[in-house]
Amino acid sequence: MTYIRKPKFANPHIRSNDLGLTHRDYEGSLTTLCGGCGHDSISAAIIQAAVGMSLPPHRVAKLSGIGCSSKIPAYFLSRSHGFNSVHGRMPSVATGANMANKELYFLGVSGDGDSASIGLGQFCHIVRRRINMLYIVANNGTYGLTKGQLSATADPGSRTKSGEESQYDNIDMATLAIELGASFVARSFSGDKSQLVPLIQAGLSHKGFAFIDVISPCVTFNNTDFSTHGYKNTWENYQALSSIDYVPMRKEITTSYGAGEDKEITLHDGSVIHLHKTGSDYRPEDRDNALSHISDYRKKGKIATGLLYINQDQADFHELNDSVDKPLNTLASSDLCPGNEVLQSINETFR
Amino acid sequence: MPEAIATSNASRITPITRVNDFVVKFANVNGSGSASANNMFAKAVFRMGIPVSPHNIFPSNIQGLPTWYEVRISEAGYLGRRDGVDLMVAMNEQTIRNDIDSVLPGGYVLYDNSKPLGPHLLRDDINYLGIPIKDICLKEFEKPTQRQLFKNIVYVGALAAFLEIDFQVLTDLVGDQFRGKERLIPPNIHALELGHQYASNNFKCPLQIRLKHCRKTDNKILIDGNTAVALGCVYGGATVAAWYPLTPSTSVVDAFGKYCKRLRIDPGSGKRKYAIVQAEDELAAIGITVGAGWNGARAFTATSGPGISLMQEFLGLAYFAEVPIVIFDIQRAGPSTGMPTRTQQSDILSCAYASHGDTKQVLLFPASPGECFDFAIEAFDIADNLQTPVIVMSDLELGMNEQMCDALQWTDGREYDRGKVLSEAQLEELGEFARYRDVDGDGIGYRTYPGTHPEKGSYFTRGSSHDDRAAYTEDGNVYAGVMDRIARKFNTAVGFLPLPEQIDTEQENSSGLKLGLLFYGTTTSAIQESLDSLERQGYHFDTLRIRAFPFHESVQQFIDCHDRIYVIEQNRDAQMKSLLKIECDASNRKLASILNYNGVLITAQHIERSVLEDLATFEQTAANTLSSRA
Numbered sequence: 001m002t003y004i005r006k007p008k009f010a011n012p013h014i015r016s017n018d019l020g021l022t023h024r025d026y027e028g029s030l031t032t033l034c035g036g037c038g039h040d041s042i043s044a045a046i047i048q049a050a051v052g053m054s055l056p057p058h059r060v061a062k063l064s065g066i067g068c069s070s071k072i073p074a075y076f077l078s079r080s081h082g083f084n085s086v087h088g089r090m091p092s093v094a095t096g097a098n099m100a101n102k103e104l105y106f107l108g109v110s111g112d113g114d115s116a117s118i119g120l121g122q123f124c125h126i127v128r129r130r131i132n133m134l135y136i137v138a139n140n141g142t143y144g145l146t147k148g149q150l151s152a153t154a155d156p157g158s159r160t161k162s163g164e165e166s167q168y169d170n171i172d173m174a175t176l177a178i179e180l181g182a183s184f185v186a187r188s189f190s191g192d193k194s195q196l197v198p199l200i201q202a203g204l205s206h207k208g209f210a211f212i213d214v215i216s217p218c219v220t221f222n223n224t225d226f227s228t229h230g231y232k233n234t235w236e237n238y239q240a241l242s243s244i245d246y247v248p249m250r251k252e253i254t255t256s257y258g259a260g261e262d263k264e265i266t267l268h269d270g271s272v273i274h275l276h277k278t279g280s281d282y283r284p285e286d287r288d289n290a291l292s293h294i295s296d297y298r299k300k301g302k303i304a305t306g307l308l309y310i311n312q313d314q315a316d317f318h319e320l321n322d323s324v325d326k327p328l329n330t331l332a333s334s335d336l337c338p339g340n341e342v343l344q345s346i347n348e349t350f351r
Numbered sequence: 352m353p354e355a356i357a358t359s360n361a362s363r364i365t366p367i368t369r370v371n372d373f374v375v376k377f378a379n380v381n382g383s384g385s386a387s388a389n390n391m392f393a394k395a396v397f398r399m400g401i402p403v404s405p406h407n408i409f410p411s412n413i414q415g416l417p418t419w420y421e422v423r424i425s426e427a428g429y430l431g432r433r434d435g436v437d438l439m440v441a442m443n444e445q446t447i448r449n450d451i452d453s454v455l456p457g458g459y460v461l462y463d464n465s466k467p468l469g470p471h472l473l474r475d476d477i478n479y480l481g482i483p484i485k486d487i488c489l490k491e492f493e494k495p496t497q498r499q500l501f502k503n504i505v506y507v508g509a510l511a512a513f514l515e516i517d518f519q520v521l522t523d524l525v526g527d528q529f530r531g532k533e534r535l536i537p538p539n540i541h542a543l544e545l546g547h548q549y550a551s552n553n554f555k556c557p558l559q560i561r562l563k564h565c566r567k568t569d570n571k572i573l574i575d576g577n578t579a580v581a582l583g584c585v586y587g588g589a590t591v592a593a594w595y596p597l598t599p600s601t602s603v604v605d606a607f608g609k610y611c612k613r614l615r616i617d618p619g620s621g622k623r624k625y626a627i628v629q630a631e632d633e634l635a636a637i638g639i640t641v642g643a644g645w646n647g648a649r650a651f652t653a654t655s656g657p658g659i660s661l662m663q664e665f666l667g668l669a670y671f672a673e674v675p676i677v678i679f680d681i682q683r684a685g686p687s688t689g690m691p692t693r694t695q696q697s698d699i700l701s702c703a704y705a706s707h708g709d710t711k712q713v714l715l716f717p718a719s720p721g722e723c724f725d726f727a728i729e730a731f732d733i734a735d736n737l738q739t740p741v742i743v744m745s746d747l748e749l750g751m752n753e754q755m756c757d758a759l760q761w762t763d764g765r766e767y768d769r770g771k772v773l774s775e776a777q778l779e780e781l782g783e784f785a786r787y788r789d790v791d792g793d794g795i796g797y798r799t800y801p802g803t804h805p806e807k808g809s810y811f812t813r814g815s816s817h818d819d820r821a822a823y824t825e826d827g828n829v830y831a832g833v834m835d836r837i838a839r840k841f842n843t844a845v846g847f848l849p850l851p852e853q854i855d856t857e858q859e860n861s862s863g864l865k866l867g868l869l870f871y872g873t874t875t876s877a878i879q880e881s882l883d884s885l886e887r888q889g890y891h892f893d894t895l896r897i898r899a900f901p902f903h904e905s906v907q908q909f910i911d912c913h914d915r916i917y918v919i920e921q922n923r924d925a926q927m928k929s930l931l932k933i934e935c936d937a938s939n940r941k942l943a944s945i946l947n948y949n950g951v952l953i954t955a956q957h958i959e960r961s962v963l964e965d966l967a968t969f970e971q972t973a974a975n976t977l978s979s980r981a
């Protein structure tokens with residue numbers, strides 16, 4: 001399908017954000033995904049998150065691998081530079097892009113095939129390297145683009161539309177991310193914008209590697225009643241460990257919460273998240289607690305969602321590297337080249 | 352008694368008699384600490400002003416397997432390898448038999464006679480120089496590690512007496528080597544003296560082969576290609592490096608890191624003006640490079656054949672999405688793990704057309720460490736200007752061996768040429784931005800870095816088919832148009848690349864034939880010696896050294912103007928010749944191959960033999976054709 005320009009209707013009622021931009025300024029080109037595909041809801045959530053937090057779109061670099069999910073960066077933030085790379089290798093491209101200019105926001109979107117199979121190695125290593133970015137896996141338990149093969153996140157016993165049953169143990173990307181040292185790990189559902197939008201905002205504000213595993217049903221190949229990644233199972237078994245609100249920096253906090261029910265976390269950029277308890281005694285700063293909750297829920301056939309883990313005290317890649325303040329891609333020859341005199345003294349060491 | 356043998360058969364031996372022109376080879380056990388002693392020897396020759404070229408022939412092993420260090424000394428400046436050994440320092444019992452066999456008649460063997468040599472090791476046409484190295488070290492040194500390490504220094508001391516190495520030069524070298532660890536200087540000098548004394552007291556020194564000060568290394572340095580590449584990356588403005596360890600490329604990024612620690616620290620803050628990632632594999636290494644190149648940093652990776660194989664998919668992406676990156680391929684003997692510590696030029700085709708689909712990559716072929724430095728710098732400018740990967744084709748021989756070259760030079764005031772990149776102000780003035788539009792007719796569009804302008808200049812980079820605004824399309828004609836434009840870009844490319852180095856007199860040989868030698872990279876080291884020798888035998892050859900791909904038109908002209916051209920390269924399948932046949936109008940009738948793929952550098956003698964053999968039949972056929980036409 002060729003590029004279709006989205007029709008633009010002027011709507012004077014659309015509210016503009018702090019940057020004077022409206023929802024329209026954050027949109028992308030028209031989606032080419034199947035109607036009802038979870039991935040489109042993720043695009044919509046990203047747009048809503050970006051408008052709401054007044055993210056300057058041109059300061060965002062959006063990257064992806066290959067798959068239906070990896071197509072979505074074309075469908076949001078057309079003022080951002082995008083990079084649809086090769087299958088499973090977005091983490092390395094994002095790493096390099098981040099090394100070159102640490103001042104941009106980096107938003108990676110990938111699929112479960114892209115990140116849990118062909119790109120599992122790269123996924124593990126970008127987590128380890130603590131690249132400052134938000135990494136979203138649109139997880140549908142299948143390979144949508146190649147027409148419905150089982151993916152490595154499909155739970156054992158889960159069945160696709162063609163009736164193929166997953167026999168092997170699945171990879172839980174959120175657990176993996178926590179174990180490998182990600183400092184912000186969440187799980188959500190494309191169908192629950194009230195949770196997904198603030199998580200995306202918090203993930204973008206977080207300094208360090210932020211990961212959100214978003215269950216995002218593939219309506220065409222993996223939305224059966226026997227699929228653990230379909231709408232039915234997700235709606236039925238989805239349980240938030242806490243609910244979340246995001247308040248961008250400079251915004252006044254207007255809602256009030258009952259004492260003891262609320263946890264307030266100020267993120268690195270000055271924005272604030274509020275976590276409201278939903279009954280369970282959940283401590284998102286406690287790594288072991290997070291891991292045991294995820295596995296306990298899983299044993300009961302439930303899906304633990306919400307902000308699973310956060311650690312704000314971790315140095316990111318550039319802090320570990322001790323990079324100069326200016327982005328590396330802005331350094332000129334005068335910053336980088338030691339000059340001929342130094343070279344002549346180096347020559348002396350080779351005589 | 353070896354000395355007795357040496358003297359008793361001395362009458363029958365005609366000793367090799369040469370000054371500043373011979374080959375010394377060291378046979379050692381890997382991991383025995385011989386490397387720095389052998390290097391000290393080569394450096395001493397260099398400091399005496401005599402051209403020298405050491406070649407490491409080492410195993411894929413950390414300790415225990417045999418390793419050799421072959422030092423060609425040539426006042427005439429022949430820096431290639433030469434067949435045959437004049438003096439063998441035989442320190443490895445596993446290989447001593449073959450090592451002694453490889454000595455030319457009239458040559459010398461220096462060995463440890465703490466234990467007598469078996470009769471099977473005695474030849475009557477060479478000279479034996481026995482030194483009780485082990486006994487000397489046992490007697491003079493306390494610690495077991497010293498007793499082991501100083502064996503190497505003792506034989507260097509003996510060589511100093513045998514070859515008349517300036518002892519002051521050696522002691523200076525020891526001082527330089529142990530700067531900061533001064534307490535190690537006296538025992539090292541003592542070990543040198545022990546060897547020197549024993550040799551002087553027991554043999555007639557110097558030998559008939561010996562060294563003499565000259566002035567042929569003024570303004571020269573002795574440096575390995577990988578270090579020169581690393582310095583080129585520092586001077587060329589690379590800020591991002593990603594790599595995965597792989598012999599023989601590892602020392603590129605090692606050296607880059609070492610120099611960055613010295614030269615790329617911001618004086619005010621003490622922070623780094625660079626970032627290096629040791630990636631999880633070569634796929635990630637090139638992915639990081641592509642991401643950084645896309646985002647406006649000068650980025651490179653260094654690898655060898657196996658890594659090039661893993662990088663194929665990304666090379667296609669970078670070609671088609673037009674992302675500038677630089678790759679250093681330090682070639683080694685393949686396929687697969689092949690001979691990982693031996694040299695070859697066998698990635699030519701896999702790099703020239705790297706990746707699936709219609710692709711072509713820009714290649715540079717340095718032939719000396721000096722060119723490694725210059726081409727590394729150039730590679731970044733070329734990649735930025737052409738918006739495509741540039742692969743610098745070095746090899747193990749060039750990368751890991753010290754070679755003599757002119758001192759490195761940088762022109763102060765030279766700015767990095769980043770090619771067509773639009774600034775915020777330029778975007779502001781611009782009407783419509785179209786990333787892949789051929790505005791200037793040279794096949795190269797204008798690019799932008801992410802984050803430049805709030806409203807203009809963003810585009811979507813993708814490896815799938817796109818139109819000139821970078822938008823997805825499945826319109827086959829639009830796709831074909833983009834492919835044609837990229838092909839045009841490779842015509843433009845030629846103007847940015849280093850020209851071939853050509854010596855073209857078009858002088859006819861007595862047979863009426865015009866002959867040529869065509870070569871690239873490390874085969875260059877043998878050319879002058881081959882030419883001089885062939886000239887002495889009455890043959891004249893023009894030469895063309897390829898320095899870049901796609902080829903400059905002068906390559907075609909060179910082929911057109913000569914009747915027989917020998918393409919000299921170090922792989923089995925004549926890869927450069929194949930490339931010439933694909934890209935130029937050339938036939939097998941014109942192009943003949945001289946190949947060497949045993950993992951060690953080609954010699955002038957090999958080239959000469961092959962040329963003469965071929966010419967014998969070729970001249971005959973050529974004469975027949977001429978007469979039948981007449």
Ligand SMILES: Cc1ncc(C[n+]2csc(CCOP(=O)(O)OP(=O)(O)O)c2C)c(N)n1
Binds near residue numbers: 068110115
């Ligand atoms: C090297 C390579 N191998 C195979 C493919 C084919 N392929 C494209 S997308 C895909 C799977 C995508 O699955 P996922 O990441 O889960 O994305 P989804 O379509 O489900 O959103 C595969 C196998 C490819 N593009 N590249």
Ligand code: SF4
Binds near residue numbers: 218
């Ligand atoms: S195939 Fe599945 S994943 Fe792909 S667009 Fe359709 S519904 Fe979405």
Ligand SMILES: [Mg+2]
Binds near residue numbers: 067069113140142151
């Ligand atoms: Mg999927």
